[in-house]
Amino acid sequence: MEETDREEKVHIAPVGDEALLVEFGERIDETINRRVHLLKKRLDKTGIRGIRETLPTYRSLLIFYDPALLSYRRLCRKLAGLLKVEETQTVGGRQTAGKAQTVGSRQVAGKAQTVGGGQATEENQAVGGILAVPCCYGGRYGPDLVDMEKALQITADEIVRLHYGVDxxxxxxxxxxxxxxxxxxxxxxRMPRLAVPRTKIPARSVGIGDSQTGVYPVDSPGGWRLIGKTPLDFYCPQKEPPVLCRAGTYIRFVPVDEKAYEAIRKDVESGVYRPEYIS
Amino acid sequence: MEIISAGPLSTVQDTGRFGYLEYGIGQSGVMDRDAFQKANALVGNRDNEAVIETTLLGSAFRFDKDTLIACMGADMQGRSETDGRIVERGRAFPVRAGETVRFGMAKCGVRGYIAVAGGIDVPVVMGSRSTDCKCRIGGYEGRKLKDGDVLSVFDADLSEKARKRLLKKSFSPLQYGADIVLRVIPGPQIGYFTERGIQTFLETAYEVTSESDRMGIRLRGPVIEGKGGMDIVSDGITFGSIQVTSSGLPIILAADHQTTGGYAQIAVVAGRDLPYLAQARPGDRIHFQKAAIEDVQRERKNRWYRW
Known part of the structure; x- marks a missing residue:
């Protein structure tokens, strides 16, 4: 896999005349994602005049710029320079990435220690550990757990355990x-999305959509299977930054009962709750 | 100023919100930057003062002090309720304290822009005054305007000399026809489409459907042939991105689009042409014309405006 990655060429393409895409690959892959963030960091540090903002995704960095100040061609040249720097540091970067990959794919027990221990990644050092996300599984907060039990032939307890057992x-x-x-x-x-999406999923619901899991920050229509709910706000426009976590952060779901959920929710609402980071 | 009638969708907007995309918060901002910038210039505002963007149907506003307003974009047939004077697009329009100006159904275009001398005074949230209804931020309490809302307006220099100078200024509004040519730059996933698919896209007209809003303009027309599926690993998208969904039909993303999307982008509309897209009405026909990025950028350097 590492070998194929090494072959993967960076692809730059215009996205209209005010944005440009730097694509590192077409897959969801830890190494590719790491390269995206490395370039973003480097760009933030360099501060090229004319760049409005950048948007990192799984596999690419979308760069918005002001064409009156910066042309596509000139930005391409500047990026080529920055990417060359990356190449020379690839060896080191790749080693870290390789480790992170092991961390990501580590299966059952003992995993928490692996992440928390010795090899804390660059990003985790920045935020100081793994973000603990309390989650009240099942019942009225996780209405789809029952269907998942039937479809997957796994008990609800086991589904929950497998969900919170991974960082x-x-x-x-x-x-x-x-x-x-x-x-x-x-x-x-893994569980396919609902054939007919719900018109309103309550904010803070925790769901599974095929091979992905996530938290709905605000009320929204959606087709993910709901398995629980967190008392934490993933989006709060009054705060700076307005979001709970950023790309690169690791999060761990921590199962809590309804009583604990209510207690934490109260603290969140009154503003005394501080997010907990597991080291 | 007081919102007497908000119409179906009126929001406070400026150029947009930059720097929060990585948090999943979009840029929003005006749909028609050309009309926005000209409206501001007519009342002597700086480039990025907040204005009101109205949509298609009537709205009415009462002003609580003597001031200048300007309307650009859609021809909303504005008229003073006090003395019946008609609000001409492309020129500043003086209003008196207590005067109400009412706008009707758009005669051409979809979105009307009303700039008030000084600019609309709503709090700057994450660097912008633009309303983002989805994220509940910006504008007036993070939502569209309702009847009875009262907006503050910044003070402006409205001395006799300044008024005279501003009342002399004029712009001719862009012409919004039923056939709209949009120049497009090939998109990052153009390789997902067959030669025939690309030919279909460039050589046939696509009709604007009524399922179009500030998030996206949905089009109807011949199916665009892809080599395989249209699904991609979610990628960044922009105002003007043309996504082709699994149905083979294009959607052009607009100002309030989601920050990431999972469909292949066949092409992206040139920024200079977005104002025409913003004013496209259901039933209008869109003709895509392939353009090279170098040509589009060279042309933009020569314009007086800075976007």
């Missing part, structure tokens, strides 16, 4: 404000 990487935010696209869901609890 998920936030690959990107998108779709809704603060909506985290999480990678690393256990294959055994």
């Amino acid at each position: 998920y990487k936030v690959y990107m935010l998108g779709f809704l404000p603060g909506f985290p696209y999480l990678g690393g869901l256990d294959e055994r609890i």
